[in-house]
Amino acid sequence: MSEFEIAPFHVMDILARCKQMEAQGRDVIHMEIGEPDFDTPNTITQFGIDALNSNLTHYTSAQGLMELREAICHYYQEKFSVNINSEHILVTPGASGALQLILSYLMQGRQTLMISDPAYPCNRNVVRLAGGKILAIPVNEESQFQLNADLIAENWNDDVVAVLVASPSNPTGTVCPKHELLEMAEFLDKKKCYLIVDEIYQGLIYDYESETVAGLKENIIVLNSFSKYFGMTGWRAGWLIAPCHMIERLDAIAQNTYLATSTIAQHAALAAFLPETINELERRRKIFKQRRDILCQSLLEMGINVPVVPQGAFYVYADISKYSQDSFKFCRELLEDQAVAITPGCDFGEYQANKYVRFAYTTSEDRINQGLQRIEKFLD
């Protein structure tokens, strides 16, 4: 594929067909959607309304509201015992804005970003659109579908300027442990390169406490978002934590590219760390965990293998090779036959993409159970 070409997502075909089927009155169960089904917590929405009632609708600085950056620092201190200075934080239009910002900084034209295959596909496309190159390293259950220092070293070339890791990952939901991330950063430090860690699913970890690598090494850049754990998808707000020497230029790039993040979203996000909000989010996390457990268990019982139990996010990356050698065809047929929508592996890379599909548990337990019954019928 040429550097500027971007492949259409196969799931767009699935979505288009869903719409047709729904227009014909069919009841489609949506397990393809990468967005929590929960509304934004009331506490956050109320802060948004308060901001609007106070006419807080002018631009903020490009770096973002100081009050919000300080609230983010406080959150890191409380939750992770990590000391971040508010000057190291830029509030961004979602994590996608944060990624574009850091890529504009790091990727001077035709350089290379190393990622895993499978991985979230937009990242790859953003790099291609900017004329950069992608080095996608095949990963499987042996490394928990994550990169590690050995894989990076084995696949190294000097055109690489940074490695991007998502933990928990989309589509696999697997976590990269902190000590492994630090090992990678160590290796990259010797190469004078950066480790970008996408922590947007950080709050959504189910079997143990979530971690961060923000502020732990001078060559680590962390991306995060109010979208997933905090339930603020449509507001478009996230943040980036970068070492001190990068901030001035990042701020200048932000001034030139997106000017500032939505003022209303920033004021609303001030409620994201309130105890009442966190209580609600933790309640939701337990619901997500329950959904994950049901989904993984049932898929395994049907002979759909889940090679690594996903520790976080809201995805299950499942091996359908017992039933099909063409995951896109499998998804199309499952939709036609039983009206269950899932995402084919080919949307996340090339490596073993035909063996895998992604289930998103962003719908209720009832709907998931219904979906599982339909899948069972489909496989019979």
Next chain:
Amino acid sequence: MSEFEIAPFHVMDILARCKQMEAQGRDVIHMEIGEPDFDTPNTITQFGIDALNSNLTHYTSAQGLMELREAICHYYQEKFSVNINSEHILVTPGASGALQLILSYLMQGRQTLMISDPAYPCNRNVVRLAGGKILAIPVNEESQFQLNADLIAENWNDDVVAVLVASPSNPTGTVCPKHELLEMAEFLDKKKCYLIVDEIYQGLIYDYESETVAGLKENIIVLNSFSKYFGMTGWRAGWLIAPCHMIERLDAIAQNTYLATSTIAQHAALAAFLPETINELERRRKIFKQRRDILCQSLLEMGINVPVVPQGAFYVYADISKYSQDSFKFCRELLEDQAVAITPGCDFGEYQANKYVRFAYTTSEDRINQGLQRIEKFLD
């Protein structure tokens, strides 16, 4: 300057000094700010509040709410008698999002965008950050500080993929008449190139009816915004109108880069075209016109030449060469001496940049008059 370098705005120095002075208790008159001093009209803010009360906080499609795209079409039909199909519109995170979107589409790496000098500086920097080249054509009062078909032809090279024109322009406030824009599009059509017209100040024209070139030729792309005329700066919403054959790829780029525009902003913007809103905006337009007239008149009386009376936006590009050959120094000294903040010409390009400064009339008539008195003292 290297392609990836971005010059810091000189006005940032001015702003930093303003803050220091204000912290010391000095009363700074701000005429450097490119943001209307008015709050978002109540009708719009109320639609935002209603959206939040209805929990409309999930993602929209990348292309934007159909209802909003249809409202935009209806506005073009009513105001300009131009027929636009909602499928040709993408709602974007501000006009800056729209510009990035179209540049990602058009500029395959090292190609060139032709612009005027002076021009809005962010556009130049965005192209540089993407590894593209800028061909900045000096313009002066002879062409109303705008490009035209002759200037484009004289300066043509085959690396150019598109020409960007802003009408009304920042920093000069001058308008490029429709027939001239169509001539440029005609010329570019023969080269199989595009004309991008930035119409973000479209509603703010003072001496005659505003125009649009949207939908008039197959190689014209129009950028617009809810920020300036509609008073929605901090919401981050704009739009792009492009020919049919571009839409699918633009939509794919949007899906990959910013995912979607703020949902709350989109719902709020549905109120932008209501008669009550337009009444309020037209009231504001009259106030801007009055400010412009006072400012231009007084500057001329002081010997600060305004070579072309700005027909739109909220800027006056004024020639201070009678008093100084260094516009940045002039701005610094005016600030130190009289606490009036304005923007030096060097932020908008290189051509005659030392002769010019930009005044923004985004503050009240009283403050403008006070500012003018101080400037008079400064020049004495």
